[in-house]
């Protein structure tokens with residue numbers, strides 16, 4: 209019976225039914241769940257008391273162990289809460305910084321062939337540079353909700369809310385609802401905080417397609433299947449406040465939405481894997497970017513239309529008997545494919561050849577593959593290969609002859625690639641020092657040799673061992 | 676479209692699963708899994724999240740663990756922050772309301788025993804210290820008895836239809852356990868006062884129960900791997916109070932222990948640490964039988 213209901217709900221989610229239509233269901237089941245829990249709590253109390261009484265009676269004759277059980281009976285009801293502190297939120301602080309050298313100016317970094325994503329995608333500044341310091345605060349709100357805040361203090365003295373969300377604990381049946389601002393569940397790397405990445409920077413696909421990472425404001429519903437094989441399905445609705453969306457001023461429920469599914473498991477004791485498929489759709493309105501047109505004038509162009517992104521992700525981990533202390537291996541790869549259709553407005557400020565609009569469509573893709581190997585405790589080496597395919601872009605104003613391709617230089621066909629090597633050392637679980645070398649062909653005709661040293665220090669609450 | 680297909684596939688899988696009546700127990704470590712089997716018999720299905728060859732401090736929230744937690748009726752873990760790196764993540768991701776902290780389906784064994792080695796000062800300059808006290812409680816059989824009583828209560832409460840069955844099994848187990856404990860104490864009498872070097876402070880309850888003495892740790896600080904310079908220092912320091920053996924758990928790297936044992940001219944001995952750590956440690960009884968036998972063999 210439940211399964212039928214469950215599947216019906218899952219289908220509704222998968223088809224993207226409006227949220228309002230589904231609102232009653234969780235409401236009802238939450239109430240039902242509350243009543244059930246109350247009843248269960250009382251029942252278990254009485255049962256436990258009865259059982260303990262019998263137990264103590266039964267063992268009254270025996271000397272040592274029964275004394276121990278009497279103690280247990282006295283202390284028995286208490287359960288210390290797991291992990292996070294009872295009432296005080298768990299707090300952690302991450303300190304990061306880099307010492308970097310680049311053969312090209314990071315200040316002019318752009319990925320040729322792709323619409324600039326506007327995110328923080330440039331390599332770290334040359335020389336010493338503080339990176340984002342991250343403050344994490346989390347706790348259970350009550351038996352029904354948990355809350356978390358991740359705030360980043362940027363080196364230029366701003367505070368950014370990376371995540372601030374609530375998450376349900378009591379929906380049950382595999383459902384979890386998240387609301388607020390959160391790292392989207394699409395792909396693999398997106399949900400991982402930057403300080404836990406295996407390389408200092410994001411892969412090129414994340415930089416080009418998601419502006420580094422996707423953390424929209426909205427809602428996420430996730431469901432875990434009641435199977436031994438891990439199967440997780442999720443749907444998100446968001447305001448589309450950042451790339452590939454663009455903040456619109458509309459009353460619509462969602463300017464962006466995504467669907468994702470992940471599956472995974474173990475292969476024996478030594479291997480574990482996870483694979484996923486995600487779909488993101490956004491309707492940006494006047495999503496702007498700057499470029500230099502054929503006259504050498506800086507112009508501002510905007511795109512309005514639809515953007516669709518497909519992502520395939522896979523991760524595989526190996527450690528002898530599943531004990532990662534001595535040695536372990538991690539392989540990770542993701543493939544992104546995006547199509548955009550709509551209209552492109554050239555020179556919105558009429559700074560050069562005058563404002564004009566036309567159709568725009570593009571089909572682009574990219575992927576990366578990386579491996580990280582811990583060869584002795586504390587030491588890891590890693591290699592990453594990045595590749596982007598600029599694919600096909602057709603601009604109406606260019607095909608009609610009104611403008612030339614030279615007026616949109618950043619959209620010119622170019623397949624960026626990058627090779628990255630890293631070695632890092634971790635004293636324990638709380639500090640890490642990293643050396644990273646990269647040869648980055650993101651900019652057409654300008655290979656960039658990058659070297660950096662990075663530190664990551666974690667204070668406070670023990671970090672989560674995310675898979 | 677593919678998501679829709681995925682949902683459909685998942686529903687098909689779900690529909691073909693038998694609606695199992697047994698209590699699904701998710702045990703964080705093998706000792707609690709083994710205890711749950713002793714107490715629950717064929718009325719429970721036990722899943723062990725980790726094995727004896729894995730360092731319990733370093734587990735990741737693997738997809739398989741989330742999947743198993745999803746269907747669990749009862750989660751039995753050590754608590755005292757032993758599983759802090761992965762369990763909270765598994766619980767929140769599982770979407771299972773029954774096993775969240777504070778619910779009847781969530782049990783921490785360490786809340787039922789007196790923890791030792793509570794740090795005076797909690798500061799990570801001391802290493803990855805266990806702030807609540809030493810969580811490796813299961814190698815004192817008196818602790819196991821306390822946890823058994825509590826676990827049996829919990830099973831009876833969650834599966835009230837079978838409460839008489841659980842009570843009966845608990846009575847039977849505790850009887851056998853009390854007898855075995857007395858027998859182990861008798862057999863281990865020669866271990867009283869014996870000085871040992873251990874790898875991590877995960878044998879403290881065993882050491883205390885049998886009246887042995889811990890005179891050194893291979894870890895310079897909790898959670899940090901042994902270094903050459905520290906081992907040299909330790910070796911020199913041990914001249915004052917020479918240990919009888921270097922003891923490590925099944926999941927520890929043998930090299931540091933062997934290095935020190937060779938230099939100090941004493942045996943290096945492995946103990947199973949938990950169920951499954953050695954051939955003989957098939958269940959909780961075998962775990963203690965084998966541990967004591969190995970220790971006796973090493974210090975002979």
Ligand SMILES: [Zn+2]
Pocket residue numbers: 732805810811875876877
């Ligand atoms: Zn420990």
